[in-house]
Amino acid sequence: MLIIPEIFLAICAVIILFISPFLKKEAFLKIGYITLIVLFVSQFFILKDIFYSQLIFDGFFIIDSFGSFLKSLILIGAGLIIFFYLTVSNPKSLKRPEFSILFLISVVGMLLMISSNNLLSLFMSMELQSLALYILVSFSRDDFISSEAGVKYFIIGSLSTCIFLFGTSLIYGLVGSTSFNEISLFMSDLYSTPTMLIVGLIFILVSLSLKISAAPFHMWTPDVYQGAPSIVTTLLSTLPKIAAFGVLIRLLVYPFGEIIIDWGKILIILSITSMLIGSLGALRQTDLKRLMAYSTINHIGFILMALIPGSEDGITSICIYLIFYITMNLGMFLFILNMQRDQISVSSIKDLSGLYKTQPLMAGCLSIILFSMAGIPPMAGFIGKLIILNIIIDNNLFFLAIVAVLTSVIAAFYYIRLIKSIFFDDPIDDLDNISSNHSKYMLCGFAFFNLTVVLYPQFFLNLCASITLSLFAVK
Amino acid sequence: MTEILFYIFSAITILSSFFVVFSFNPVHSVLFLIFSFFNVAVIFLLSDAEFLAMTLIIVYVGAVAVLFLFVVMMLNINEVVVKEGFLRYFPLGLILISIFLTELIIIFKDINFFGAASSGINIEELINQGHENTKALGLFLYTDFFIIFQISGYLLLVAMIGAIVLAHDDKTNLKGQNVYRQKRIKKEDIIKLK
Numbered sequence: 001m002l003i004i005p006e007i008f009l010a011i012c013a014v015i016i017l018f019i020s021p022f023l024k025k026e027a028f029l030k031i032g033y034i035t036l037i038v039l040f041v042s043q044f045f046i047l048k049d050i051f052y053s054q055l056i057f058d059g060f061f062i063i064d065s066f067g068s069f070l071k072s073l074i075l076i077g078a079g080l081i082i083f084f085y086l087t088v089s090n091p092k093s094l095k096r097p098e099f100s101i102l103f104l105i106s107v108v109g110m111l112l113m114i115s116s117n118n119l120l121s122l123f124m125s126m127e128l129q130s131l132a133l134y135i136l137v138s139f140s141r142d143d144f145i146s147s148e149a150g151v152k153y154f155i156i157g158s159l160s161t162c163i164f165l166f167g168t169s170l171i172y173g174l175v176g177s178t179s180f181n182e183i184s185l186f187m188s189d190l191y192s193t194p195t196m197l198i199v200g201l202i203f204i205l206v207s208l209s210l211k212i213s214a215a216p217f218h219m220w221t222p223d224v225y226q227g228a229p230s231i232v233t234t235l236l237s238t239l240p241k242i243a244a245f246g247v248l249i250r251l252l253v254y255p256f257g258e259i260i261i262d263w264g265k266i267l268i269i270l271s272i273t274s275m276l277i278g279s280l281g282a283l284r285q286t287d288l289k290r291l292m293a294y295s296t297i298n299h300i301g302f303i304l305m306a307l308i309p310g311s312e313d314g315i316t317s318i319c320i321y322l323i324f325y326i327t328m329n330l331g332m333f334l335f336i337l338n339m340q341r342d343q344i345s346v347s348s349i350k351d352l353s354g355l356y357k358t359q360p361l362m363a364g365c366l367s368i369i370l371f372s373m374a375g376i377p378p379m380a381g382f383i384g385k386l387i388i389l390n391i392i393i394d395n396n397l398f399f400l401a402i403v404a405v406l407t408s409v410i411a412a413f414y415y416i417r418l419i420k421s422i423f424f425d426d427p428i429d430d431l432d433n434i435s436s437n438h439s440k441y442m443l444c445g446f447a448f449f450n451l452t453v454v455l456y457p458q459f460f461l462n463l464c465a466s467i468t469l470s471l472f473a474v475k
Numbered sequence: 476m477t478e479i480l481f482y483i484f485s486a487i488t489i490l491s492s493f494f495v496v497f498s499f500n501p502v503h504s505v506l507f508l509i510f511s512f513f514n515v516a517v518i519f520l521l522s523d524a525e526f527l528a529m530t531l532i533i534v535y536v537g538a539v540a541v542l543f544l545f546v547v548m549m550l551n552i553n554e555v556v557v558k559e560g561f562l563r564y565f566p567l568g569l570i571l572i573s574i575f576l577t578e579l580i581i582i583f584k585d586i587n588f589f590g591a592a593s594s595g596i597n598i599e600e601l602i603n604q605g606h607e608n609t610k611a612l613g614l615f616l617y618t619d620f621f622i623i624f625q626i627s628g629y630l631l632l633v634a635m636i637g638a639i640v641l642a643h644d645d646k647t648n649l650k651g652q653n654v655y656r657q658k659r660i661k662k663e664d665i666i667k668l669k
Contacts, residue, residue, distance in 0.1 A: 010629060017636070057622040098640045105633055112626070124626040131630060135637035196582050 005042040005071065006111050012038045013104040020097040031097040032086045035104055036079060043075045053470055055117065059179055062117035065470040069319065069463075070246040071111050077239050077326055078107045080442075084330075085231050087438040088337045091345070093140035094229055102139075103235070106132035110243035114250075119168045119178035119204075122247060126164070126211070129240065130157045136235065137228040149227025156220040160210035167203025170196055183255035190258075198262050204251070205266055211244040214270045214304060215277040218297045222281075225293035230345065233289055234333035237296050238326050245322065249307065249315055253471060260310045267308045272403050274301025279410040288336055288347045291414065292329070295373060298411050299325055305404060306388045309395040312468055317391055319464035321384040324372070324453070328381060331369040331446030335362070338439050340432045352418060354427025362434060365447035367419045374415035375408050378454035387461075481521055488514040501547045509540045526609040 016034055023030050046068050053064040082100065109129025116122040134157060138150020172178050174197055175186045187193075206217065213221040225233045252263055278298025285291045303321050306314045339346055356363040372379035385408065392401045434440055453460070491511040495504045512535045519528035616624055 014632070058619055060622050096640070098636060102633070102636065102640070105629075105636075108629075120620075120623055121626070124623055124630065128626060128630050128633065131633050131637065135633075135640055138641060141641050199582055 005045040005075075006108055006115075008045060009038065009042050009104060009108045009111070013101055013108065016097075016104070017101050020101065023097070027097045028095045028099065029086060031100045032082055035100040036082050036086070038104065039075050039079045039082065039107070043072055043079070046072045046075065053473070057121075059181060060118045060121040061112070061115045062180075063115060064473075065467050066250075066315075067115045067246065069467040070114050070242055070322075073323065073326070074107065074110050074114075074239050074242050077242070077330065078103070080330055081231065081235050081238070083438070083442075084234065084334055084337060087436045088231075088334075089340070089343075089435070090231065091140060091229065093142060094231065096139075099136070099139060102132045102136050106136065106235075107239070110239055113243045114246040116247070117180045117250075119171065119180075122251075123161075123164060123168065126247075127161065129243065130161075130211075133157075133232075133236065133240065136232045137224060139232065140229050143229075145227040146229060149224045152220055152227075153224045156210060160207040163203050163210075164207035167200045167207065170200035170203065174200070180251070180255040184257075187255065187258040193259050193262065198259065201256055201259070201263060202266065205263065205270075208244055208248050208251075209270055212241055212248070212300050212304075213293075213297055214300050215273040215297055218274065218277060221297060222285075222290045222293040225296075226287055226289045230289070230333065230337050230347070233292070234330065234337065237292060237333065238329050241296070241300065242322055242326070245303065245318065249318065250471070252307065253310060253315070257310065264308050264310070267304055268397075268400060271301045271304040271308070272400065274298065274304065275404060275407040276301075279407040279414075282411070282414050285414075286349055288339075288349055288352075291349065291418075292332060292336075295411070295415075296329070298407065299373075301407075302385065302388060302404060305400055306391055308397065308400070309391060311391070311395070312472055313465070314391050315468045315471065316461065316464040317384070317387040319467060320387060320460050323460060323464075324380040324384040324450070327446050327449050328369055328373050331365070331443060331450070332373070334439060334443050334446070335366050335369075338434045338436070341429060342432065346431075349418065349421065350428065351431060353421045353425035355422045355431065357427055358430050359433060362440065362443060363422050365443045367422060368447040368451050370415045370419050372450040374412040376412070378451075380450040380453040383453055383457050477521055481518060484514045484517045484521070487511075488518070502544065505540060505544045505547055508543070509536050512536050512540065524608060526612055529609075 016031055016038075019034075020027055020031055049063065050068045050072070051065050052068075053062075055062050082103065085094075085099070085103075106129050109125050109127075109132060112125030113122060113129060116125055134150060134154045137153045138147050140146045141150075168178060171183065174194060175183050177183070177186075187197075209217040210220075225236065228236060252260075256263060274297050278294050278296070278301055281297070282291050282294035285294065299321075303318055303325070306317045306321070308314070336347055339351060341351065355366070368379065372381035375381045375385045385404075389401055389404060392404065434443075488511045491507045491514065494507040495511065498504050498507060512531060516528040516531045519525070519531065
């Protein structure tokens, strides 16, 4: 039985749900720590079989090392986010045991998403993941902004579900099966691709773009990121993106690999618009969380670009970029989670001014992470961007490379503006010092990682290259 | 005989669907919607798909349409406001619909549905073996599609947790009636007016 981590997590979530009413004092902390342990154990289950590959449940799910790698990445991220949740001071509305349970369930959904090998199982697991996320976004329901964000996310998410189902039904009507293997067989027998198959694929791509918030389907992102509680925004900007990218890669490379000419064009449009909107939209933002939303869109555009050649090294570079993207985002959001003035959370860019004078160490760490996001050498973000650009140029997509570099320059402007305000502006009103030592150490850790990746990039290259092999072995 | 019945019921369905759109009172619209659901259910029965007919009535009439009715009655929507922009947006809507329709017609024109691969679900075979179609569907659902069935059950659990999380309010200082205290109260404790 290779789907043990998912089953284990799902059963544990139900058990925790039963335990939670019986814990009287500080229930959310106890449940949070149990969740952390559960995530740890399932990480062990995944690492045990990481080089294994098999179809399970009548081909509804597939276990391979590409999936296992992304799953373990998601579990690491989930563990870190739960740890953030336990160590930073949360608003009272988040101090409920259901938070960790819903979090765990959405992680189950993401893991299932990555290993699905059938449009039907993909749909179910995607719903499981998003339904838990809708609830998490509107978790502090007494807060008007949070409920508004929840409703927005829910409506956009349901729309994306409808679009996905429509695309699936078109493909099912044509192929007669929703299994990836059957679709792949069907494609290899054809002389010319029927238009309806491409229309179906376009619908599925649109729905997945809504999930990864690639422009022009990004409209919900800034509002939802701003409205959701910060810890949920941390979750939204990292883990679901990995899961959706896993699905996108598996779907495009395996069953639809034959029509790369058709989906390649769509991805070119998606990535160019995402990079442009992500960099231009962020220029006038005053709220850090909104800024991070646009920064996410920009990064997503960059990652999508690497998928266009559909080659093995392209996907390797996506895996590497995802690792770096997660460390950068987690570091940045860890700071945003700790931004408080007189015990009240703030998140505007002005609040950062003069941080250097009050907390020099934190200011240093934050600026390393920001430099990394902007892609300044020798930080991690630069290495990720370098590898992707290298692949784009190898495949003679010069126009795309030029757009990518130009938008990176624009994006660098707003990251560096933050650094300028941290170091050179006069402090208006000091932020509270970061009280929890855990947060300080972790922020230093993220900064250290981003700074020193340049010393051992080969490790990540080899790791990700050996992982992506499994994806192409199926073919 | 079946053919005549089919035409009768489909005519009623089409007619009542028109009334859903054109009736002025939203409550009437919902009632017509329910009526057309029933007619579609009969059409399903005529074509030997009794499971679909049952699901349609249980799910759509029993849950969805009743929910609609509740929402319509609760919100008390003013019909004049709903129909206000109709004429203004009608031409644009017509253009968009016609573009979409032509595109779809072009795509669907020569398509061979279920052409190449055999369907994963071979219901016909099961029905030929003498199972009725509810039983055949059940056999598939609990064997081949077992994992999907389990995940959907889990999904419903999440929906339940979510509804409770978002709606449950554990305020302790609510003013409520404590029956026990009320019954236990003694004659001496009651304030008397002198």
